[in-house]
Amino acid sequence: MQLKISEYLKPEAIIMEIKAKEKLAAIDELVAHMVKNKLVSDGKEFIKALAKRENLESTGIGDGIAIPHARTNAVQDLLLAFARSPKGIDFSSIDGKPSYIIFLIASPENQKSEYIMALAKLSRLLRKHPVREMLRNAKDSKEIMNIIKENEE
Amino acid sequence: MLTGDTDQSILSVAVQLCKSCGGKLFVLFVIEPNRVSRLASLTHQKVNLVYDKTEENGWKLLYLAEDEAVENGVWTSLHLEEGSLLDLTKRYVDTYQIEALLIKRKDESKKIFVSSSIPVIGL
Numbered sequence: 001m002q003l004k005i006s007e008y009l010k011p012e013a014i015i016m017e018i019k020a021k022e023k024l025a026a027i028d029e030l031v032a033h034m035v036k037n038k039l040v041s042d043g044k045e046f047i048k049a050l051a052k053r054e055n056l057e058s059t060g061i062g063d064g065i066a067i068p069h070a071r072t073n074a075v076q077d078l079l080l081a082f083a084r085s086p087k088g089i090d091f092s093s094i095d096g097k098p099s100y101i102i103f104l105i106a107s108p109e110n111q112k113s114e115y116i117m118a119l120a121k122l123s124r125l126l127r128k129h130p131v132r133e134m135l136r137n138a139k140d141s142k143e144i145m146n147i148i149k150e151n152e153e
Numbered sequence: 154m155l156t157g158d159t160d161q162s163i164l165s166v167a168v169q170l171c172k173s174c175g176g177k178l179f180v181l182f183v184i185e186p187n188r189v190s191r192l193a194s195l196t197h198q199k200v201n202l203v204y205d206k207t208e209e210n211g212w213k214l215l216y217l218a219e220d221e222a223v224e225n226g227v228w229t230s231l232h233l234e235e236g237s238l239l240d241l242t243k244r245y246v247d248t249y250q251i252e253a254l255l256i257k258r259k260d261e262s263k264k265i266f267v268s269s270s271i272p273v274i275g276l
Contacts (some may be wrong), residue, residue, distance in 0.1 A: 124212055
């Protein structure tokens with residue numbers, strides 16, 4: 001199955017500078033942004049699913065990256081969102097460092113294989129140091145979209 | 154501990170084991186460069202192509218483990234590293250104070266059984 005991350009990340013799901021300073025507030029802000037842009041129907045249910053994960057694991061994968069994620073019927077299809085924090089947010093990362101780039105992934109309960117595939121592809125993409133640097137320095141959402149499109153396989 | 158030739162069956166066992174004893178699950182996928190090169194040579198593929206496939210498969214196994222762990226209320230931590238399985242095993246046992254190892258691979262697991270300072274469960 002060939003899944004392209006760029007096809008699931010919409011410009012209206014990108015926050016270039018997130019205001020929140022800690023992880024649950026960051027998740028709240030991202031979800032509120034998605035609800036506002038009509039990408040998510042049930043914000044409360046979505047936050048509940050994401051918070052459940054955060055309590056059972058660290059979604060901070062290190063190198064300044066966090067990927068909060070959940071399978072929940074609060075979304076209709078596989079969905080990605082992006083946020084950037086200039087000062088970094090503590091996502092209890094495995095390397096103890098703050099997260100500057102936050103990707104949120106959600107899928108309906110019945111789309112497990114697409115969900116796992118998206119997480120795997122995104123994690124692999126973000127292991128590349130040049131990609132992380134470009135995402136941190138991008139000027140706008142259009143540039144974020146282009147970086148992902150050009151670097152994913 | 155997972156490697157390029159590990160299948161999914163180990164994941165459920167690991168999750169259930171942690172659930173039954175109230176343990177935390179650390180899932181480590183190791184990309185072994187020697188094994189990647191050997192596989193590339195045997196299958197006449199480019200090394201970087203085999204590496205990419207191995208890494209993507211690694212992330213999939215990690216997230217499958219995590220998904221099952223979350224459904225069972227088991228605390229999880231995912232790790233993907235490149236290097237020697239034996240060296241990384243020792244490092245992780247020390248760093249995270251791991252109390253038991255679960256592994257499913259015939260050749261390398263023999264060395265881990267012999268050198269490990271903690272119980273090793275082989276599947």
